[in-house]
Amino acid sequence: MTRSDPKSVIQNNEAAINPHNQSNERRNFLRGGVKAASLVAVASASPMVQAQESVQKDFPAWSITPGKGFSEYGQPSTFEFNTKRTIAKAYGDLAPGTGSTRTPIEKLEGIITPSGLHFERSHNGSPAIIPKEYVLTIHGLVKQALNFSIENLLRYPLKTRTYFIECAGNSAQNILAPQPVQATAGSLHGLISCSDWTGIPLSILLEEAGLDSKAKWVLAEGADAAAMSRSVPLEKILDDAMIALYQNGERLRPEQGYPARLLLPGWEGNMNVKWLRGLKVTSTPTHTKDETSKYTDPMSNGMARQFTFEMGVKSIITNPSATMKLPIPGLYQISGIAWSGAGRILRVEISSDGGKNWFNATLDGESQPHSLVRFRAPWNWKGSPAFLQSRATDEKGHVQPTRAVYKANNSVDGRYHNNTIVTWAVETDGSVKNAYL
Ligand SMILES: Nc1nc2c(c(=O)[nH]1)N[C@H]1C(S)=C(S)[C@@H](COP(=O)(O)O)O[C@H]1N2
Ligand SMILES: [Mo]
DSSP states (O other): OEEOHHHHHHHHHHHTTTTTSSOOOHHHHHHHHHSOOHHHHTTTTHHHHSSSOOOOOOOOHHHOOOOOOOSSOOOOOOOGGGOOOOOESSGGGGSTTTTTOOOOOOOOOOOOOGGGGEEESSOOOOOOOOOOGEEOOOOOBBSSOOOHHHHHHHSSOOOEEEEEOOOOOTHHHHHHOOOOOOOOOHHHHHHHEEEEEEEHHHHHHHHHHOTTTTEEOOOOEEESTTEEEOOOOHHHHTOOEEEEEEEEEEEOOOOGTOEEEOTTTBBBBGGSSEEEEEEEEEOOOOOOOHHHSSEEETTTTSSSEEEBBOOOEEEEESOOOOTTBSSEEEEEEEEEEEETTOOOOOEEEEEEESSSOOOEEESSSSTTTTTTTEEEEEEOOOSOEEEEEEEEEEOOBBBBHHHHHHHHHSSSTSSSSOOOOOOEEEEETSBEEEEEO
């Protein structure tokens, strides 16, 4: 979080352009910055002008002794040990692999989730698949059933795309808990991650197997002990489904489905079957346990939505967010992530008064379909109570709804697909709290 006191920025900038007490280089640098940047960006230059005036003469030991040697696989700085996933076991040590870990979204920047911090959701642990023994079978309503080894698969044409995966159960606590739970953004909303995935367009493999005229659905089956399986409409499979083999440039992490997983851009996390062992082409949905006992949204009229494939348009401010504390009133940069299962994010708006007034955030870089996009906005906190919210709109015109709208459209025990606006309350002492509005 960049912070600054606007008053001291102005004073320091004035000092900086006084030739008698500043070096030319520094003066020109500041002037260039002032000219190039908008008013807001000028203030954000403050960390520089707050630097000490004199040049440091005593160098610390780490600067004057030879550094550490090389390693075959790098690790984050040991000082960043707090950047880690939150573990949520569903049944404690009885079934340690059942539950989830959540991405610490409040500690990350940009849009790519480091592979070791990708959220994990597994129904019965990560199987230790031996790649040489792995087989992917395509069968059912096809002209020719086919078996693929990993070696075979790696010979097909690959493509790379940046896609998010979000669990349908993400943010469920904010619907279920009667009072807002005070926890980090990651523990409340961290069943969302985004990676650079490389894999084979599934249409290529199905074309090779040859589709029967009755083919309408594909049952994707996992090789884990949960045998996690989902029915996917054939249209999606032929449109943009991928067999992902690489994640952020390296082969998939075991927790993400090594050696191969199904990737359905923008669709609910659960359907992205990991440790994929079978694709059975069918004429109807199979109604597996995983698509009937879970991930179905009961409505207030007593009926239920049969399937909710596409994830809704959503955004969340990651900084500042719950459990953080703003040290002093002044200028801050709000930073957050936005995404939509329907395509690109068009706009993210920010409110600091709980949704009465809105202003546009800046999208950092181009918004890609079914990817996270980073948004940022300057915000001057005057020291009074504030209610920070972000509201995303996607290219199809979907607007992120309020919590009240979700409550009206779902039954009291609904919890899945919560894409509602998140509120962070900033109290007068700077504490940031999870709030319901
Ligand atoms: N075989 C199998 N695939 C699975 C699961 C599983 O338990 N087994 N979990 C699903 C759920 S509920 C989600 S949200 C995503 C999570 O993907 P990730 O663990 O890579 O984040 O994988 C899905 N695919
Ligand atoms: Mo999930």
